[in-house]
Amino acid sequence: MNSFTEENYLKTIFHLSEKADGPVATNSISEVMGNKAASVTDMLRKLAEKGLINYVKYQGVSLTKKGRETAIAIIRKHRLWEVFLVEKLGFKWDEVHDIAEELEHIKAPELVDRLDTFLGHPTHDPHGDPIPNSHGEFQHNEWIILTKMNPGQTGILSGVSEHSTVFLQYLEQQGLLLGTRIKLEEIMAFDGSLKLLINQNQSLSISREAAKNLLMLHEN
Amino acid sequence: MNSFTEENYLKTIFHLSEKADGPVATNSISEVMGNKAASVTDMLRKLAEKGLINYVKYQGVSLTKKGRETAIAIIRKHRLWEVFLVEKLGFKWDEVHDIAEELEHIKAPELVDRLDTFLGHPTHDPHGDPIPNSHGEFQHNEWIILTKMNPGQTGILSGVSEHSTVFLQYLEQQGLLLGTRIKLEEIMAFDGSLKLLINQNQSLSISREAAKNLLMLHEN
DNA sequence: TTAAAAATTTAGGTTAGTCTAAATATTGTT
DNA sequence: AACAATATTTAGACTAACCTAAATTTTTAA
Ligand SMILES: [Mn+2]
Ligand SMILES: [Mn+2]
Ligand SMILES: [Mn+2]
Ligand SMILES: [Mn+2]
Numbered sequence: 001m002n003s004f005t006e007e008n009y010l011k012t013i014f015h016l017s018e019k020a021d022g023p024v025a026t027n028s029i030s031e032v033m034g035n036k037a038a039s040v041t042d043m044l045r046k047l048a049e050k051g052l053i054n055y056v057k058y059q060g061v062s063l064t065k066k067g068r069e070t071a072i073a074i075i076r077k078h079r080l081w082e083v084f085l086v087e088k089l090g091f092k093w094d095e096v097h098d099i100a101e102e103l104e105h106i107k108a109p110e111l112v113d114r115l116d117t118f119l120g121h122p123t124h125d126p127h128g129d130p131i132p133n134s135h136g137e138f139q140h141n142e143w144i145i146l147t148k149m150n151p152g153q154t155g156i157l158s159g160v161s162e163h164s165t166v167f168l169q170y171l172e173q174q175g176l177l178l179g180t181r182i183k184l185e186e187i188m189a190f191d192g193s194l195k196l197l198i199n200q201n202q203s204l205s206i207s208r209e210a211a212k213n214l215l216m217l218h219e220n
Numbered sequence: 221m222n223s224f225t226e227e228n229y230l231k232t233i234f235h236l237s238e239k240a241d242g243p244v245a246t247n248s249i250s251e252v253m254g255n256k257a258a259s260v261t262d263m264l265r266k267l268a269e270k271g272l273i274n275y276v277k278y279q280g281v282s283l284t285k286k287g288r289e290t291a292i293a294i295i296r297k298h299r300l301w302e303v304f305l306v307e308k309l310g311f312k313w314d315e316v317h318d319i320a321e322e323l324e325h326i327k328a329p330e331l332v333d334r335l336d337t338f339l340g341h342p343t344h345d346p347h348g349d350p351i352p353n354s355h356g357e358f359q360h361n362e363w364i365i366l367t368k369m370n371p372g373q374t375g376i377l378s379g380v381s382e383h384s385t386v387f388l389q390y391l392e393q394q395g396l397l398l399g400t401r402i403k404l405e406e407i408m409a410f411d412g413s414l415k416l417l418i419n420q421n422q423s424l425s426i427s428r429e430a431a432k433n434l435l436m437l438h439e440n
Numbered sequence: 441t442t443a444a445a446a447a448t449t450t451a452g453g454t455t456a457g458t459c460t461a462a463a464t465a466t467t468g469t470t
Numbered sequence: 471a472a473c474a475a476t477a478t479t480t481a482g483a484c485t486a487a488c489c490t491a492a493a494t495t496t497t498t499a500a
Binding site: 025026027037038040041042045057058 | 446447448449450451
Binding site: 277 | 456465
């Protein structure tokens with residue numbers, strides 16, 4: 001059995017592996033986890049010992065099959081609990097991440113699949129992230145970052161890459177919920193800010209900074 | 221914030237305080253928790269330091285107001301999660317205790333009350349134990365142990381004082397679910413075993429050992 | 441191609457929670 | 471009241487997960 005701490009390391013390594021390919025650096029783990037690099041090195045040795053990562057000194061790490069499976073199982077739990085908290089308990093989407101950080105470590109093996117059934121086998125969490133099925137398979141999204149769209153194009157807001165409470169609350173305030181139809185009207189030359197048309201009737205201007213975290217699906 | 225370990229000590233001290241009155245002995249905590257007495261002593265010093273227990277060396281411990289409140293909050297969570305697991309996820313009553321042992325330590329303050337609302341403010345858990353309300357108040361049961369009833373009397377099975385899977389499965393097999401109407405017909409002189417009439421039509425004999433764990437409410 | 445900068449690991453320490461063995465206090469029994 | 475039995479605490483050690491400071495390796499860039 002893995003400790004909470006080990007599970008958190010695996011999750012972090014998984015997420016970092018998704019972004020850049022090639023091995024994950026000690027320092028990047030250190031930065032995400034808020035631990036010192038020396039502490040990370042200690043843990044990497046332990047995870048390698050347990051067969052969860054491939055680790056070559058000074059060369060960074062990657063997850064083994066077993067490590068990846070473990071990480072995905074945790075992410076599955078995290079996202080299912082987030083759905084539960086929003087759909088069943090009525091939490092807002094900006095309130096659930098930290099609670100799910102705790103719940104994702106509950107070990108009981110039967111629990112996950114029963115929760116999945118209870119929730120009706122959801123495919124995405126409240127932030128638009130895909131929920132892996134019980135075999136660990138992700139349904140991968142064809143997301144385009146809003147800033148990569150061309151003026152004149154329309155898409156559906158389908159995910160966010162920044163999960164902080166302050167950002168999610170900002171989106172809600174602007175009426176930018178998942179499922180919103182957004183037309184990119186213009187990108188301002190001066191500061192890169194974006195002029196949007198929301199649901200065909202409301203216009204809104206947002207910063208490039210905010211737009212970088214909005215993940216869109218083309219309509220079709 | 222208290223650690224998982226501290227919370228488990230508080231819960232154990234609470235339960236032991238309920239049984240016998242007067243201070244709780246180091247050895248009894250040691251026995252329940254499966255730790256050595258020396259380890260218990262270390263923890264008692266720490267809990268006293270934090271103002272959660274009254275501790276006089278060699279004289280045993282009792283919970284302070286703060287300690288009792290903390291313990292009750294954990295028990296509330298434990299029992300609410302047990303209800304959730306049985307009512308919503310379809311677990312059997314003998315499967316939920318260990319899972320609730322994990323879930324009871326989830327810290328998120330809003331979660332408990334939302335769960336309580338979602339479940340419809342249940343007053344008892346799947347084993348018949350009362351669930352304290354959000355002010356920490358228990359609705360105390362007027363339970364009588366089955367072995368204390370007189371032959372000829374009838375009551376409703378309303379709780380169990382032994383929560384092990386093997387015992388709960390045995391009860392289920394015998395058709396002894398919570399809510400069952402039981403008439404005590406006769407106590408055998410030879411071995412103290414009890415002859416019962418269940419739901420007015422089915423007769424059943426159970427050992428004194430088993431009967432000691434069955435908590436009854438008189439009909440009225 | 442080499443020296444400086446950056447990344448990573450090693451060495452040595454700390455704290456929480458556990459242990460065993462030994463010391464001490466309390467309780468029970470003649 | 472005194473001694474034996476029992477309960478409890480103290481002393482000293484261990485592991486997991488962290489830390490700082492120093493050493494080492496890799497990378498960058500003159
Ligand atoms: Mn999350
Ligand atoms: Mn999410
Ligand atoms: Mn229980
Ligand atoms: Mn229970």
